[in-house]
Amino acid sequence: MEESLLLILPLIIGYVLDLVVGDPQDWPHPIRVFGNLIAFGERLLNKSSARFAKGVMLSISLVAGTFLFFLILNYLLLQISDWLFILINSIFVWYGLANHNLISEGRAVFKVLNEEGIKSGRTQLSRIVGRDTSQLSAQQIRIAVLETMSENLSDGVVAPLFFYAIGGVPGMMAYKMINTLDSMIGYRSERYEQFGKFAARLDDVANFIPARLTAILMVLVVLSKRGLRFMLQYGSNHKSPNSGYPEATLAGILNCRFGGPNMYHGKLVEKPFIGEVDREIHPDEIREVAWINHKVCFMVVLLIAIFFLISNFSFLPSAY
Numbered sequence: 001m002e003e004s005l006l007l008i009l010p011l012i013i014g015y016v017l018d019l020v021v022g023d024p025q026d027w028p029h030p031i032r033v034f035g036n037l038i039a040f041g042e043r044l045l046n047k048s049s050a051r052f053a054k055g056v057m058l059s060i061s062l063v064a065g066t067f068l069f070f071l072i073l074n075y076l077l078l079q080i081s082d083w084l085f086i087l088i089n090s091i092f093v094w095y096g097l098a099n100h101n102l103i104s105e106g107r108a109v110f111k112v113l114n115e116e117g118i119k120s121g122r123t124q125l126s127r128i129v130g131r132d133t134s135q136l137s138a139q140q141i142r143i144a145v146l147e148t149m150s151e152n153l154s155d156g157v158v159a160p161l162f163f164y165a166i167g168g169v170p171g172m173m174a175y176k177m178i179n180t181l182d183s184m185i186g187y188r189s190e191r192y193e194q195f196g197k198f199a200a201r202l203d204d205v206a207n208f209i210p211a212r213l214t215a216i217l218m219v220l221v222v223l224s225k226r227g228l229r230f231m232l233q234y235g236s237n238h239k240s241p242n243s244g245y246p247e248a249t250l251a252g253i254l255n256c257r258f259g260g261p262n263m264y265h266g267k268l269v270e271k272p273f274i275g276e277v278d279r280e281i282h283p284d285e286i287r288e289v290a291w292i293n294h295k296v297c298f299m300v301v302l303l304i305a306i307f308f309l310i311s312n313f314s315f316l317p318s319a320y
Contacts, residue, residue, distance in 0.1 A: 001082040003314050003316055004308045004309055006082060006085060006086065006316060007168065007308045007314070007316070008305045008308050008309070009086045009090070010085075010086050010089035010090040010092075010093050010169070011093055011161075011164065011301060011304060011305060011308075012301065012305065013086070013090035013093070013094075014089075014090045014091070014092070014093025014094040014095075014096070014097060015093070015097065015297070015298075015301045017090070017091075017093075017094040018093075018094050018097040018098075018099055018100050019099070019100060019294075019297075020100075021094075021100070022100030022101045022104060023095070023098070023100070023101050029095060030092070030095055030173065030176070031095070031176060031180055034062075034066070034176065034177050034180045035180060035184060037062060038058075038062065038180060038181055038184050038185065039184070041058040041061075041062065042058070042184070042185055042195070045057070045058055045195070046185075046191070046192075046195040051194040051195040052194040052195065052197060052198065054195060055185070055194065055195040055196055055197065055198050055199060056198040058199075059178075059181055059198050059199045059202060062177050062181065063174050063177050063178055063181075063202070064174075066170075066173050066174045066176075066177040067167070067170045067171070067173070067174040068170075069170075070092070070168075070169050070170035070173050070174075071170045073088070074089070074168065074169065074170065074316070077089075078316070089168070089169045092169045092172070092173060093164065093169065093172065096160040096164070096169075096172045096173065096176055097156070097157060097160060097161070097297075098152065098156030098157060098160075099153075099156065099157045099293055099294070099297045102148075102149060102152050102153070102156055102157070102293065103149070103290045103293055103294070105127065105128045106128070106145045106146075106148070106149045106286060106289070106290065107286055107290065108124055109121060109124045109125050109128070109141065109142075109145045110142065110145065110283055110286040112124040113138060113141055113142070113283075114283050118137070118138055118141070121138065121141050122134060122136055122141065125141050125144055125145065128145075128148055129144050129148055131144065131262045132262070139280060139281060142281040142283075142285075142286075143256075143258055143281060144262075145286070146250060146254070146256075146258070146281065146285075146286075146289055147247050147250075147258050147259075149250075149289055149290075149293060150214075150218075150246040150247045150249070150250040150289075151243045151246060151247055153214055153218075153246055153292075153293050153296060153297075154207060154210050154211045154214040154215075154242065154243075154245075154246050155179055155207060155210075157214075157293070157296065157297050157300070158210045158211075158213055158214040158217070158296065158297075158300055159175060159179070159206065159207055159210035159211075159214075160172050160175055160176060161297075161300045161301065161304060162175075162209065162210045162213065162300075163175040163206075164304065165304045165307060166315070167315050168315045168316070170315075171315070175206055178199075178202055178203050178206050179203060179206075181196075181199040181202070181203070182196075182199050182200055182202070182203035184196075185199050186199045186200030186203060187200075204240070204241050204242060207242040208241070208242060210242075211242035211243065211245045211246060212235075212242075212245050214245070214246045214249075214296065215227075215231045215235065215245040215246050215248070215249040216231075217296045217299055217300065218246060218249045218250065218253065218292055218296055219231065219249060219253075220299070221292060221295035221296055221299060222253055222292060222295075224249075224252060224253045226252040226253065226255060227249045227250070227252035227253040228249075228252070229252060230248045230249060230251055230252025230253075230274070230275060231245055231248050231249040231252065233248070234248035234251070234252075234274045234275065235248045235249075237259070237272040237273075237274055238259070238271070238272070238274065239271055244274060247259075247274055248274045248275070250289065250292070251274050251275035252275070253292070254281075254285065254288070254289075255275075255276075255277050255279070256275055256277055256278075256279055256281060257273055257274065257275035257276060257277055257278045257279075258273070258274040258275055259271045259272055259273040259274040259275070260272075260273050
């Protein structure tokens, strides 16, 4: 089988599976394995002295080990059958994408808030954000959802696909390990300040291009001049070097304002405002944001497929 098809078919099949099915709650998932490995390493190493060096060692070992594991797996699969390679890689592309669940979780918060009230809305929101939701107003809940959907459009959709484009499933899964490390130990707290610092910076580096690519694609799929202006004007107005770009772009598209102070893990975090118009977010605006996510995801998959078709670039094991 042509190498381009070995790369394109898993991409398309995995995309369709995520689009239609999402992540089944009770199925085995590589991210749970990643989380267990990180938790074990953190318990073993995050104590005594030299915590930064130990954090570097854990992060590099897990990311490199993940890449090598899937590289060897693909090598073995190609010795057995091209179709087995396509099947297994399709499953991991499916696992690597989070667009379906991201949209579903965002819609669920809006739905619960509208139908069951603010208390239930706060509880539902706490499933998808790290901030303290106990005192948020309905407006703040909706803003938190939209911020999360724009940020995770980069982290959970564009970035995994970007790394698939340059490294296949091994690259995609290595990125997912980086992202999981950051989500588990990349905090500025007494426990993780030193141990998780390298993991947090590694995640920043990995997401540098995908975050900006996400923002550009958001502008293109809706042809929003204001989205482009906000991206350039407010993209750097964020504690994260990356998250501000898709957030600012969405604020521009919707002509609203994100950011501001929020409680995280019991501490007030001052975040600059992103945008100009402090207007009420309407319940039906979740539909527009969901469509933006769908369009961006489709656009990235299409661009990668075209890239594989017209280029000679290949990351398949040389034995193929």
